[in-house]
Amino acid sequence: MSKSNSSSFIWLPVVIVIGLFCFAPQVVSAYRLELLTIFLINVILAQSYRLMTTTGDWTLCHYILMGVGAYATGILAKKFGVPFYAAMPLAAVITVGVSLILALPLSRTIGFAFFIASFALGEFIRHVWLKFHTPFGGARGVNGIPKLEIGQQGDWYFIDFWDSTNFYFFTLIFTVLALLVLYRIDRSRVGNAWKSIYADSELCESIGINVTRYRVLIFCVAGFFAGIAGSLLAYQVGSIDPHNFEMVEMVYLIIWVVVGGVKTYWGPLIGVFSMSLVFELARPLQEWRPLLFGLILILFLVFMPGGLETLLPRIKSFFLGLVGKKEVR
Numbered sequence: 001m002s003k004s005n006s007s008s009f010i011w012l013p014v015v016i017v018i019g020l021f022c023f024a025p026q027v028v029s030a031y032r033l034e035l036l037t038i039f040l041i042n043v044i045l046a047q048s049y050r051l052m053t054t055t056g057d058w059t060l061c062h063y064i065l066m067g068v069g070a071y072a073t074g075i076l077a078k079k080f081g082v083p084f085y086a087a088m089p090l091a092a093v094i095t096v097g098v099s100l101i102l103a104l105p106l107s108r109t110i111g112f113a114f115f116i117a118s119f120a121l122g123e124f125i126r127h128v129w130l131k132f133h134t135p136f137g138g139a140r141g142v143n144g145i146p147k148l149e150i151g152q153q154g155d156w157y158f159i160d161f162w163d164s165t166n167f168y169f170f171t172l173i174f175t176v177l178a179l180l181v182l183y184r185i186d187r188s189r190v191g192n193a194w195k196s197i198y199a200d201s202e203l204c205e206s207i208g209i210n211v212t213r214y215r216v217l218i219f220c221v222a223g224f225f226a227g228i229a230g231s232l233l234a235y236q237v238g239s240i241d242p243h244n245f246e247m248v249e250m251v252y253l254i255i256w257v258v259v260g261g262v263k264t265y266w267g268p269l270i271g272v273f274s275m276s277l278v279f280e281l282a283r284p285l286q287e288w289r290p291l292l293f294g295l296i297l298i299l300f301l302v303f304m305p306g307g308l309e310t311l312l313p314r315i316k317s318f319f320l321g322l323v324g325k326k327e328v329r
Contacts, residue, residue, distance in 0.1 A: 021172055025165045034236075037168045039276050040175040041232050046256045046268040047182050048225035053262045054191070055218055056198040057114055061102065061122030063253055065223045067245035068125070069095045069230025074142035074240045075135050084148045088231045095227025096220045098125070103219035107212045122250075129242040141241025148235045161235070171232055178225055185221065186265050194218050248290065252279075255297050261307025270308045 021040075025033055049062045072091035076082040082090065102121050109117050129136045136142070148161040148170070161167040185191050193214055197204050201211050234240050252275075260271020278296070282289050304310065 018176060022169075025168060030164055033164050033168050035276075035280070037164070037171050037236055038233075039272065040168075040171045041229050041236065042256070042272050042276070043269060044175055044178045044225055044229040044232075046253060046260075046272045047179060047265075048222045048229070049253055050257055050262050050265075050268040051182060051186065051194075051225075052218060052222040053257065054186070054194045054198060055215055057106075057110075057215060057219075058254075059106075059219075060115060060119035060247075060250055061125070062222065062226055063245050063250040064122035064125050065095055065099060065226040066230040066233065067129070067240070067242075068098045068223075069227030070234040070240045070244070071129065071136060071142060071230075072227070073231040073234040074145045077146050077234075078142060078144060079135065081146075084235065088228065091231040091234075092224050092227040095223045095230065099220045099223030100216065103216040106219070107215045119247075123247075126242050126245055129245075137241070139241065139243075141239060141244075142234075143239040145234055145238050145240070147238075167236065171236070174228065174232060178228060182225065183265055190214075190217070252293065255293055257307075258297060259300050259307055261309035263306060264309050267307050267309040274308060 021036070024036055028036065045062070045066055049059075052059060052062065069091045072094040073087050076087040076090055077084070102118070106114055106117055106121070129141070130139055132138065148167065150159040150161075159166055161170055193204070193209055196209065197211050197214060205211055233244075237244075256271040256275050257268050258271070259275055260269065261267030275293075275296075278292075279289070282292055285292065300307065
C-alpha cells in the first residue's frame, strides 16, 4: 500500500465520524446533545492527558488543571465581564502558568513519587478553591457564569450559545482543532523527543536532550489543552465548584486512557467513547458504578494492558496464526 493510500485509509474514517457528529443534532434529543457536548470536552481532556503520558509521567492532577481553566473562565467572565474570545485564551494561559508552577517541583520526581506528589499538589489547589470565598466562591464555587454569545441582540451576526445546538457546534469546532494540533505535536520532533525520554531517559541525557526541560514543557502543553477543556466546561454548565474536580473524576480520566490505550494517538478516543457508553448504560446502577469501573480498570490492566487499541492487532495476529498452522499441515 502506497503512502498516499495509507493516509487516505486513516483519515477517511475520521472524516466520516466528523460528518456523523455534524449530523447528530438532527436526530438526537436535547439531552443526548448535551451528553455529546460533554463527550467532546472529555475527548480534548483525555487526548491532552495521553500526551502527558508519552514521557511516562502519569499525573493525578490533570483534572485539577481542567478546573483551573474552568475557574479562570468563570471569574474572568462573571467578575470582570471578559468576553469569551478573550476569556478562553486567557484561561488557557493561566492554566499554563499553574502547570509551570506544579511542573518545576514535580520534574524532580519520577515514577510513583511523581504520581503521589501530583495528587498532593492537585488536592492543595482544590482545597484553596474550597476554603477561599474570594475569588473562588468557597464550597459554592462560581455560579451564574454569563452566557457565551457572538454579537449583540439585534445584530445580523448574533449567535446565542445558550442554544444547545449552537454550543454543540462551537465545542465540535474547538475539539477538531485541538485534536489536529495535538496530532501534529505528537508527530513532531518534540513529540519524538518526549517518546524517547520514556524509552530511555539516561540515553537522551547523554545525547544532549534536557530531560527536565522537556518534562516541564509537556506538562505545560498538556495543561494548555486541559485549560481549554475547562473553559468549555464552564460555559457549558454555567457554574463551577470544587466538587466538580474530586479524585473520582480523575480516576474516570485514567480509566478512559487505560481502557483505550496510550501507544497510539487514537487510543484515548476509543477509551472515552467506549467508557462514556458504559457510563450511560450503568446510570441505573448509581451506587454500584464506581465498583463497576474499578473492576473494568483491573480487568484491563491484567488481561489487556495495552487497551482496546491492541484488540484489532491481536485478532489479526490470531487469524494469521491459524492460517499459518493450516499451511504447515
